[in-house]
Amino acid sequence: MDRTQQELKDIEATQDLLARALMLAGLVSRVFREAGWELVVVGGSAVEFYTEGAYMSGDIDFCRQTLAPIPLRRAQDLMAQLGATGGPRSWKVAGLFVDLLGLLENESVTPCRTIASPCGAIKVIPAEMAVVERALSAFYPKPDSEAKAVAKKMLAVCLSGATPVDWNEIERLSRLPAFDVEKELSALKAEVARELGTTA
Amino acid sequence: MNSAQPLKTDWTWDEWQQSRAARRAAADKIGPVIVRRKESSSDRKLRAAFKDERGPDFNKG
Numbered sequence: 001m002d003r004t005q006q007e008l009k010d011i012e013a014t015q016d017l018l019a020r021a022l023m024l025a026g027l028v029s030r031v032f033r034e035a036g037w038e039l040v041v042v043g044g045s046a047v048e049f050y051t052e053g054a055y056m057s058g059d060i061d062f063c064r065q066t067l068a069p070i071p072l073r074r075a076q077d078l079m080a081q082l083g084a085t086g087g088p089r090s091w092k093v094a095g096l097f098v099d100l101l102g103l104l105e106n107e108s109v110t111p112c113r114t115i116a117s118p119c120g121a122i123k124v125i126p127a128e129m130a131v132v133e134r135a136l137s138a139f140y141p142k143p144d145s146e147a148k149a150v151a152k153k154m155l156a157v158c159l160s161g162a163t164p165v166d167w168n169e170i171e172r173l174s175r176l177p178a179f180d181v182e183k184e185l186s187a188l189k190a191e192v193a194r195e196l197g198t199t200a
Numbered sequence: 201m202n203s204a205q206p207l208k209t210d211w212t213w214d215e216w217q218q219s220r221a222a223r224r225a226a227a228d229k230i231g232p233v234i235v236r237r238k239e240s241s242s243d244r245k246l247r248a249a250f251k252d253e254r255g256p257d258f259n260k261g
Contacts (some may be wrong), residue, residue, distance in 0.1 A: 022216075052223035058250050092249065114210045149231040160226035162219060164208045195230055 003032075004081060007119045011094045017055035021045070023119045024094050025060050031078050038065040040104050040112055040123045042049025046130050049115070049122075050163045051153045059090075059097035063104035065112075065123070075100065085129075106177060110169050127165045132156060132173040135185040148188070155192040159200070 001009075007027055014020040029039050039062040041049065048057075064070060072088040079098070084091035090099045106112075108126040115122045134151035138144060157163040158170075174182040186200075194200035211219070 018220075050223070051227045052220055097249070106210045110207065111209050115216050116210075116212050118213055152230045153227045156230040157223050157226045160222065162222040166207050193232060196226070 008082060008094055011119070017140075018048065020094070021060055021096060022049065022115060022117050022122060023100070024096055025062075025122045026115075026117030026120035027082065028060070028079075028093075028098055029122050030064065030173045031081060032064075032070070033120070035074070035078055036066065037068070037070050038123065039100075040065050040106075042101065042125045042127055046125045046127075047134060047150060047154055048090075049124055050127055050130055051150075051157050057190055059099055061099045061101055063101050063125075065173055067103070069103075070100070083142070107173060107176060108169060109172075110166050123132065125159065126169075126174055127154075127163050128169045131165065131170050132157060132179050132181065132185065135174065135181045135188060136179050138188065139181060139184045150186060152192050152195075155189055156196060159189070159198055 003004045004027070004110045007023070010188045011020055011023045014023060025041055026047075041060065042063045043058070044057065061092055062192050069076065075089075076087050079087060079091045082091075082093045084093040084098070084182065086092050086097075089101075090097060092098075097109065104125070106125060108129045109124045110125045110128050112123040112186055131151075131154050134147065138148040138151040154163075170185070171182065172183045173179055190200040
């Protein structure tokens with residue numbers, strides 16, 4: 001049995017859902033990296049990783065960081081190495097779904113975070129971007145209690161220091177016209193800080 | 201976190217595992233322990249695959 005097949009068996013045998021998702025993300029990232037494309041975990045999947053699975057679903061969302069597009073046939077062939085079904089942009093593999101969304105949009109100047117999983121290194125969208133995106137979803141297009149709860153959890157892990165962030169960068173991002181949530185984010189941060197018993 | 205310390209951006213697997221409890225503890229202090237979206241554009245495939253849920257059962261290590 002080759003390395004990839006053994007890793008797939010290990011992933012499928014992992015009962016811890018977040019660890020399974022991380023290992024699968026690492027394996028998919030490695031396969032695409034070796035083929036010339038760098039992938040980044042984004043959106044709700046990134047929040048899952050940063051908040052310790054408080055937001056887990058059954059899919060992992062990737063964007064590609066490499067400018068060159070991935071031909072769909074090439075993506076199918078790469079995912080076939082992992083025994084995936086479906087495609088050409090969403091596959092089922094090792095009991096989870098892997099979605100490839102397109103080119104990465106990342107306004108943050110802080111780097112993507114990396115986690116060296118046993119199956120390969122995972123790049124995750126900067127936590128600063130994750131915070132501001134979640135704040136945006138919490139208030140727009142209209143206030144959403146579910147999205148607000150997720151934003152608060154993201155802020156909680158950041159304020160506690162468990163997920164280190166650059167607060168200056170978060171403030172800068174929140175002021176950008178692309179987000180424009182400085183006031184809302186500031187209030188939400190203060191609310192979370194009060195609940196944690198810390199200072200915003 | 202805007203201290204003189206450099207921003208940590210890279211984790212080994214062991215570091216990540218060891219830091220899980222702190223992230224979980226902080227997240228659990230705010231709102232329900234688990235927040236799973238009730239719906240999204242991926243609903244159809246997720247619910248079909250996971251017994252009408254949007255993901256597998258939670259079973260944290």
